[in-house]
Amino acid sequence: MTELLWGKEPARTRGPKPAITLTAIAEAAIAIADAEGLDAVSMQRIAGDLPVTKMALYRYVPGKTELVAVMSDLAMGGPPDRPDLPxxxxxxxxxxxxxxxxxxxxxxxxxxxxxxxxxxxxxxxxxxxxxxxxxxxxxxxxxxxxxxxxxxxxxxxxxxxxxxxxxxxxxxxxxxxxxxxxxxxxxxxxxxxxxxxxxxxxxxxxxxxxxxxxxxxxxxxxxxxxxxx
Structure with missing residues (x-):
């Protein structure tokens, strides 16, 4: 979980080049949650919006709990920079x-x-x-x-x-x-x-x-x- 949240996924040394990224998966999940709520987010729904199968998504994220953590942090983004305020x-x-x-x-x-x-x-x-x-x-x-x-x-x-x-x-x-x-x-x-x-x-x-x-x-x-x- 920590590795996923902090972008420290182990480097892939073998196999074909990944078709998508964890960020792309999280962005697709955010779009679903924004439109239909968090309960509507599932690996099946996300796979329907991306060029991968449901099972392929598990190569990037173990399950929905981990995905929700990643998409939450991504959706929050960083705080706006507002310097020099009392x-x-x-x-x-x-x-x-x-x-x-x-x-x-x-x-x-x-x-x-x-x-x-x-x-x-x-x-x-x-x-x-x-x-x-x-x-x-x-x-x-x-x-x-x-x-x-x-x-x-x-x-x-x-x-x-x-x-x-x-x-x-x-x-x-x-x-x-x-x-x-x-x-x-x-x-x-x-x-x-x-x-x-x-x-x-x-x-x-x-x-x-x-x-x-x-x-x-x-x-x-x-x-x-x-x-x-």
Whole structure:
């Protein structure tokens, strides 16, 4: 697994020149996952999109578990280069960039959970986040925990705002807002506080993303000020 993720496949010294590459296989799998969801990815489906047989794919990757790890790291890509930003703006833009990645490839929310081997791109994201807090006065553990909290918030908002391929509810955000508004219009007496809050809100998931980020960063700013003051 480590060799596959880090592009350290053993060199082939015999046999014909490979017809495809591991990257080509992962790109085909990403296209399927983007269109139909992670569950739709299979060796049979991939073989149908590439000039090889299903069995030939196993010469490049042992199975779906390993393939998902490779395609996840490839889909994430490296973090955008945003140099010379103050720590707070660096973390904010880092979080927005991460959110954009999750919404481009919603299946990443499923494939990047739990304890697993990490690839170079995912570690590059972690490196960029921790780098923003270098010199902040926070310990290494606190820097990592800060990144974990921000990532968890980003993932939660992305989960709520994303329609997963193959699992659509058929509702857009506008549909959902309108439907809830219609219910509360007739049930205001049953849900008075929620009704009042909805009447004075014009929010969206993106506003929730920014609001939560600002509160997390406010807390970090207080902690950093305490450590450096």
């Amino acid at each position: 720590w707070r703006e660096a973390l904010r833009t880092w979080a927005i960039d991460l959110y954009d990645g999750f919404t481009r490839h919603p299946w990443l929310l499923q494939s990047t959970i739990g304890r697993r081997l990490l690839g170079p791109n995912e570690l590059a994201w972690m490196e960029r986040g921790v780098a923003a807090l270098t010199g902040s006065g926070l310990s290494g553990g606190e820097q990592l925990d800060s990144i974990l909290v921000i990532t968890s918030h980003v993932r939660n908002i992305a989960q709520q705002s994303t329609t997963f391929p193959g699992h659509t509810t058929g509702l857009t955000e506008e549909d959902w807002q309108r439907s809830l508004g219609e219910i509360l219009a007739t049930e205001a007496g049953r849900f008075p506080h929620l009704t009042t809050a909805m009447r004075t809100s014009a929010g969206s998931e993106n506003q929730g993303l920014e609001f939560g980020l600002a509160r997390i960063l406010d807390g970090l700013e207080l902690l950093i000020s305490d450590r450096t003051g």
